[in-house]
Amino acid sequence: MGEKKNKSESAVAPVKKKKKKAALESNEIITLTNVSKAYSTGAPALKDINLHINRGEFVFIVGDSGSGKSTLIKLLLRELTISDGYINVMGYDLSRIRHRMIPKFRRNIGIVFQDFRLLKDRNVYENVAFAQRIIQKSNKEIKKNVPSILAIVGLAGKYKAKPKQLSGGEQQRVALARALINKPTILLADEPTGNLDPKNSWEIMKLLEQINENGTTVLVVTHNREIVNAMQKRVVTLKKGVIVSDEEKGGYIDED
Amino acid sequence: MRISSLFYTLRQGFSNLFRNKWFTLASIATISACLFLFGLFYAIVTNFQHIVKTAEQGVSVTVFFDEGIEDTRIQEIGELISKRPEVSQINFVSAEEAWESFKVEYLGEYADGFTENPLADSANYEIYLNDVSMQSALVTYLESVEGVRMVNRSEITATTLTGVNALIAYVSVGIIGILFAVSVFLISNTVTIGISVRKEEINIMKYIGATDFFVRSPFVIEGMLIGLIGAAIPLGFIYVMYNIVMDYVMQRFSMLSSLLSFLTVQEIFNVLTPVSLGIGVGIGFLGSIVTVRKHLRV
Numbered sequence: 001m002g003e004k005k006n007k008s009e010s011a012v013a014p015v016k017k018k019k020k021k022a023a024l025e026s027n028e029i030i031t032l033t034n035v036s037k038a039y040s041t042g043a044p045a046l047k048d049i050n051l052h053i054n055r056g057e058f059v060f061i062v063g064d065s066g067s068g069k070s071t072l073i074k075l076l077l078r079e080l081t082i083s084d085g086y087i088n089v090m091g092y093d094l095s096r097i098r099h100r101m102i103p104k105f106r107r108n109i110g111i112v113f114q115d116f117r118l119l120k121d122r123n124v125y126e127n128v129a130f131a132q133r134i135i136q137k138s139n140k141e142i143k144k145n146v147p148s149i150l151a152i153v154g155l156a157g158k159y160k161a162k163p164k165q166l167s168g169g170e171q172q173r174v175a176l177a178r179a180l181i182n183k184p185t186i187l188l189a190d191e192p193t194g195n196l197d198p199k200n201s202w203e204i205m206k207l208l209e210q211i212n213e214n215g216t217t218v219l220v221v222t223h224n225r226e227i228v229n230a231m232q233k234r235v236v237t238l239k240k241g242v243i244v245s246d247e248e249k250g251g252y253i254d255e256d
Numbered sequence: 257m258r259i260s261s262l263f264y265t266l267r268q269g270f271s272n273l274f275r276n277k278w279f280t281l282a283s284i285a286t287i288s289a290c291l292f293l294f295g296l297f298y299a300i301v302t303n304f305q306h307i308v309k310t311a312e313q314g315v316s317v318t319v320f321f322d323e324g325i326e327d328t329r330i331q332e333i334g335e336l337i338s339k340r341p342e343v344s345q346i347n348f349v350s351a352e353e354a355w356e357s358f359k360v361e362y363l364g365e366y367a368d369g370f371t372e373n374p375l376a377d378s379a380n381y382e383i384y385l386n387d388v389s390m391q392s393a394l395v396t397y398l399e400s401v402e403g404v405r406m407v408n409r410s411e412i413t414a415t416t417l418t419g420v421n422a423l424i425a426y427v428s429v430g431i432i433g434i435l436f437a438v439s440v441f442l443i444s445n446t447v448t449i450g451i452s453v454r455k456e457e458i459n460i461m462k463y464i465g466a467t468d469f470f471v472r473s474p475f476v477i478e479g480m481l482i483g484l485i486g487a488a489i490p491l492g493f494i495y496v497m498y499n500i501v502m503d504y505v506m507q508r509f510s511m512l513s514s515l516l517s518f519l520t521v522q523e524i525f526n527v528l529t530p531v532s533l534g535i536g537v538g539i540g541f542l543g544s545i546v547t548v549r550k551h552l553r554v
Binding site for chain 2: 077079100103104105106107109111117118119121130131133134135136138139178182
């Protein structure tokens with residue numbers, strides 16, 4: 001019995017290692033191979049997705065509602081598990097990752113949401129410091145890091161304000177500061193400009209571009225045609241759960 | 257865990273209490289209400305038990321001896337009786353003592369007419385029991401002992417007290433059952449409110465990469481504090497109420513004071529304080545664990 005078990009384990013291990021090694025060697029940071037996701041009710045949300053994103057890329061993911069964008073984000077965060085295929089993010093095989101390893105995995109991903117998702121009862125400083133407390137940074141380090149990241153997003157003077165006292169643009173900057181403070185490898189922005197006016201939208205996008213120039217891989221899920229067309233980055237278009245286009249320096253494809 | 261993280265967690269637990277004031281108040285009120293009923297019930301039942309116990313200790317069995325019995329045999333019988341496990345106390349009453357107390361109690365000045373002790377054969381043992389329900393077994397045994405002429409017992413008192421004891425046991429089980437059901441219902445309601453308040457917060461923490469332990473700890477500390485406060489309030493109320501009620505009963509029904517002996521507030525609180533605080537903290541601990549656990553699977 002024992003021998004048999006060892007044999008089967010050793011048969012699986014090299015395959016897993018090989019895939020991980022291949023992903024690292026090719027500088028690939030996100031790998032989705034033939035990924036499908038079906039919910040228990042209704043039609044599949046994603047069908048046979050193949051997506052490869054390299055370290056340091058800036059990628060827009062566009063598509064109408066129901067196209068599967070949110071599902072993709074949830075799969076990348078390991079909030080959901082895939083139904084079929086293979087998904088690897090930063091060397092973590094997300095269909096096999098243990099529950100207790102998920103927090104550690106997520107600490108390498110900064111995330112920004114359309115609705116900001118700040119802790120409403122805590123001020124700007126505490127909202128940003130929270131991300132550092134999670135990774136058990138000392139108070140001394142937190143006191144050094146938070147002001148400098150708030151300065152980068154242009155909120156140095158508002159560290160005492162509560163989210164309610166801030167404009168939408170400012171709240172999104174707080175969320176961005178929180179996402180960046182732990183120096184993530186990947187930044188996921190889910191409709192970051194969805195609740196913002198054009199001026200604030202552009203400012204946030206410029207910040208994201210700046211972050212990307214400093215080496216962070218940035219994925220932006222958006223509806224904002226103007227921004228996508230103007231920025232001339234890689235654009236992955238989803239439609240009804242399928243990737244219909246993936247272009248370097250692409251534009252927003254209209255739904256017909 | 258780093259010291260700074262530990263302090264942060266503790267501080268968060270405390271400040272959570274003030275962040276969701278209504279939730280905190282609702283939870284404290286729920287736990288207080290349950291533990292108030294529990295405390296009230298405990299005070300009443302233990303007093304009943306105490307009264308019954310005191311009454312039981314006053315119930316005695318009297319053993320009379322054969323005529324002309326040797327003193328040594330009486331001593332032997334005494335030793336046999338005191339070895340019985342159900343016996344708590346045994347007193348020897350000599351014929352003279354019996355006559356003296358009879359004279360005082362019933363005859364008064366008429367006793368002077370007697371030159372001899374008419375109760376010459378009424379030397380006896382007064383036996384007190386640990387447990388009244390054992391009385392008939394003891395009587396059967398005593399009647400079989402050589403040298404014993406007669407055994408007097410108070411059958412009615414014994415059966416009544418045994419009955420009261422059984423009744424208290426049934427009522428206790430019944431009320432504890434009802435209280436438990438009410439508590440579970442109230443607490444699960446409060447927890448449901450808590451979930452809606454906390455859902456978003458827990459979600460955000462998990463997205464940023466907080467471990468389950470890190471997310472849970474402040475909530476658990478908060479829950480335990482709520483439990484502690486929720487237990488302390490009814491304890492205070494009961495303490496004050498108990499003293500007032502005892503004073504009132506003693507004044508109003510002073511003629512019953514020889515019959516009813518109540519426990520002191522200290523005796524009640526020696527048990528009630530640790531039990532209530534334990535239940536309060538336990539409910540807070542479990543409640544918060546259950547509340548948070550549902551949302552940790554993000």
